[in-house]
Amino acid sequence: MTEITEDLLKKVIVKRKSDSYKGKYGRILLIGGSENYGGAIIMSTEGAVNAGAGLVATATHPMNLTALHARLPEAMFLDWHDAQLADLIKKMDVIVCGPGLGMSDLAKQIMVILRRCCSEKQTVVLDASALDLISEDKTLLPANAGHLVLTPHQMEWQRLSQIRIPFQTDSANIAALNQLIPDSNAMLVLKSNHTHVYDGTGQIFVNPIGNPGMATGGMGDTLAGIIGGFVAQFGPSTETVLAAVYMHSLAGDLLYQDHYVVRPTEIAKVLPKLMKKYSELS
Numbered sequence: 001m002t003e004i005t006e007d008l009l010k011k012v013i014v015k016r017k018s019d020s021y022k023g024k025y026g027r028i029l030l031i032g033g034s035e036n037y038g039g040a041i042i043m044s045t046e047g048a049v050n051a052g053a054g055l056v057a058t059a060t061h062p063m064n065l066t067a068l069h070a071r072l073p074e075a076m077f078l079d080w081h082d083a084q085l086a087d088l089i090k091k092m093d094v095i096v097c098g099p100g101l102g103m104s105d106l107a108k109q110i111m112v113i114l115r116r117c118c119s120e121k122q123t124v125v126l127d128a129s130a131l132d133l134i135s136e137d138k139t140l141l142p143a144n145a146g147h148l149v150l151t152p153h154q155m156e157w158q159r160l161s162q163i164r165i166p167f168q169t170d171s172a173n174i175a176a177l178n179q180l181i182p183d184s185n186a187m188l189v190l191k192s193n194h195t196h197v198y199d200g201t202g203q204i205f206v207n208p209i210g211n212p213g214m215a216t217g218g219m220g221d222t223l224a225g226i227i228g229g230f231v232a233q234f235g236p237s238t239e240t241v242l243a244a245v246y247m248h249s250l251a252g253d254l255l256y257q258d259h260y261v262v263r264p265t266e267i268a269k270v271l272p273k274l275m276k277k278y279s280e281l282s
């Protein structure tokens, strides 16, 4: 097992070239946010925008439009009932699906569209409700994606893998991941107070940082957006995903020094400054 270290941030977060433009930093679509969980997809979107994705679009329930744009005018919006969803998915480098998606029939239909429209050039990050929907129906897994990143917390992983939380050992988790997704193109980010990451080839990484101030609703939604934003601009490698996991907790630790509770939106807020620091050390 390998501990993720700060050095990875220096390696992954590179200085931006002067002759670059938004198209160089990746297009990302985030799908989620039902009537009751609009905040989840807004926090994810904020993670992706502040992590530096070049172009960000959010497909969500239309009731979230005003809130989304009040907070993030940078994000494009699509009503998730719109037939254009399929075409938009095809144009993206990264799709994050699941935060606040819910378990409705429409949510299932969206998963079917995602599975049909994603391709080997893309990375799909699956979180929250998307994982719960796949637990109920494994055919919803978007297996055609070039890279899959699954980000369950322990209960979501229990539902998906059928491994009860006390028995989620590294060897059991690797076996379950390989059974669920036999190709080695999938990563499992199994979130807990010390998140373990499995890269699909048997390698195991552990995140040594983070804190209990981060035990706040929306923290995982934010992480999914940060992972998506990192992959969009730094490419779909294991190191990119590990750097995103570490950066999320590093931001959390910075805030926890003088805050009892760490708000997910505050994590997103400090990202650009932290990323600047590590890009100068690269």
Ligand SMILES: NC(=O)C1=CN([C@@H]2O[C@H](COP(=O)(O)OP(=O)(O)OC[C@H]3O[C@@H](n4cnc5c(N)ncnc54)[C@H](O)[C@@H]3O)[C@@H](O)[C@H]2O)[C@@H](O)CC1
Pocket (backbone or CB within 6 Å): 036, 037, 038, 039, 040, 041, 098, 099, 100, 101, 102, 128, 129, 153, 154, 155, 156, 165, 191, 192, 193, 217, 218, 219, 220, 221
């Ligand atoms: N502001 C919002 O709109 C929010 C919406 N959310 C959305 O709500 C939906 C349901 O997700 P939830 O995660 O709340 O519900 P879940 O039912 O999936 O998970 C919560 C349950 O898992 C248990 N659990 C065990 N180990 C855990 C661990 N390590 N981490 C977290 N929970 C653990 C908890 O005790 C609890 O019973 C998702 O779509 C999610 O994206 C949440 O992310 C919270 C914030």
Ligand SMILES: Nc1ncnc2c1ncn2[C@@H]1O[C@H](COP(=O)(O)OP(=O)(O)O)[C@@H](O)[C@H]1O
Pocket (backbone or CB within 6 Å): 128, 152, 153, 191, 192, 193, 194, 195, 209, 210, 211, 212, 213, 214, 215, 216, 217, 218, 219, 220, 221, 222, 223
């Ligand atoms: N005690 C803790 N120590 C370190 N990190 C934590 C702790 N509690 C939660 N986290 C982190 O917060 C995030 C919670 O994710 P998740 O449960 O999916 O949140 P939500 O669905 O509410 O957005 C994970 O990244 C997890 O590692």
Ligand SMILES: [Mg+2]
Pocket (backbone or CB within 6 Å): 127, 128, 153, 220, 221
């Ligand atoms: Mg979650």
